Amino acid sequence: MNSLTVTNVSVAFGGVDALSDVSVVVDAGQIVGIIGPNGAGKTTLLNVICGVNRPDRGDVALHGTVITGWKPSRIAGLGLGRTFQTSQLFLGMTVLENLMTGLHLRGRTGLVAAALRTPSMKREEAETRERALAALDFVGMRAFADRSGTALSFGQQRVVEIARTLIGDPKVVLLDEPAVGLSVPRVAELDTLLRRIRDERGVTLVMIEHVIRLVMGVSDRVIVMNSGHKIAEGRPDDIRRNPDVVEAYLGRQGDARRPAP
């Protein structure tokens, strides 16, 4: 079943083509890895999907609903989650409050209910807290609930961000370089966490990643991008052997600068 489809999308920034005619189909319940050199258009592709950038041409559909041109908050409401390359924790809040903010779309409390502390508002607040604690349990971070975001290590911030995205039960989550800056043992933990998210929660994951060992290990399918084009797509083993991919990363074989061994 198609969960996410990107059809012939092109984006240009001031005459530079960031994406040229890119099409992607993501099946539900898969982990799809996106790799490619810097400037290949990977992050732009995620930004187009989640509504931060508007495509010049082409369409994006989530579960069959065309979402091209929608506001990011509205797309989030349709079940799309997103994490970022740099830490995007709300540092003025505790870890628990960060998680509770992840349930924003599930809540109904407005100014009036907040002011009157209506019974339904109190119930909603208590439920939100419970779910936030449960989500922290899922990633093994419950002990950090009342800490400030600033008191966490880089890897911990990353995990809290993933939990904050998952808590709203998105069907598709876009991850932008989740392993960046992580040490080798932390990458191994991330590998396990991503598989659990797919298998235990049935979430479809689309992940940009430069740590090749992680992408090739967890991805069901890998998409390779270069200079705004999709140059290859397939199972990790096929991608490894694809001559176009090898060329994009290493240069052409027989190239003078890279003499064959």
Add this chain to the structure above:
Amino acid sequence: MRVVVSHRAFLVVLFAALAVLPVVANQYTLFVGNLMMLYIILALGLNLLVGFAGQLAFANAAMYGIGAYGAALLQVRLGLSYWIAAPCGALLAMAIGTLLAFPALRLSGIYLALATLAFAQFTQWVLLHWNTVTFGAGGFPVPQPDFSALGMSPDRGIYYVTWVVTVVLLAFAWRVVRSRVGRAFVAMRDREMAAQALGVDLLRYKAVAFALSGFYAGTAGALYPAVLAYVSPEGFDLFQMILHKAMIVVGGMGSIVGSVIGASLLVYLLELLRQFKATQEIVFGALLLAFVLFQPRGLVYFVKRYVPGWAEPLHYASDSGSSSDVTVADEVVTGSGGGAPR
């Protein structure tokens, strides 16, 4: 001996003291107490917008003026009762405040500050030069509402009205920041992109923040003509804006009790310096600068640190934090990352 003072106890004592003030105080002290409460309302509203929602707007004094002129002109020009004119003034400020959310959707930081400052100066210009409506630079007297039915003088009567309004607005702000709406504000302030990705509608929450702040400033403004019996443009000029800003910075951005502390303290200082009018601006400018540079988290940060029992959850912006908050490296922390923390 260490003093245990909870933030709640502090507020209860302060407002209990303000409630009995009319019994013991002379005319002047009563006026200062009333002024203090007006500034508490102004600081609360500005802190919701700047300290919590992170919108660096400089139009608070203008909203204050719109509330005051709205309430006063509806009485003087149209002969409306104060009890109808005052809510209208507050709602007018709220409506105009809400419109400022639209530029705020495109502008942030210093650009939003400049745009809102321009708006504030424009308002000031209108108050000064639209003589046929606003009476121009000299201002005009406004009759105080009558409290003789309750056997109270106008000064004392309006003092109690201000007290009730301040307590209600304080409780309201307290509850809002600890709710889903408050979390959306802080999320928007700290990471706009991530807030959007979690479904926080930026236009909506910026509009809510500007509306709330406009309503608070407009309410303080609507009380102003009843307290002072006179309205003139200089009551809402740039110095006022610096004063409001200094109150929340000195008290504590992202703190409700900090707004109360900052407003109370600075009104007291303002009165101490009343004989030396020329020094007021220098002192407040210097105070604002000193706190921005050396203690951007405000007094409430110290209070929370050194007074046991003070438990208000603080939501200061991370970039105003001290350097000791630099993210620790992964390897330094044991049991970090995705692993279970024991």
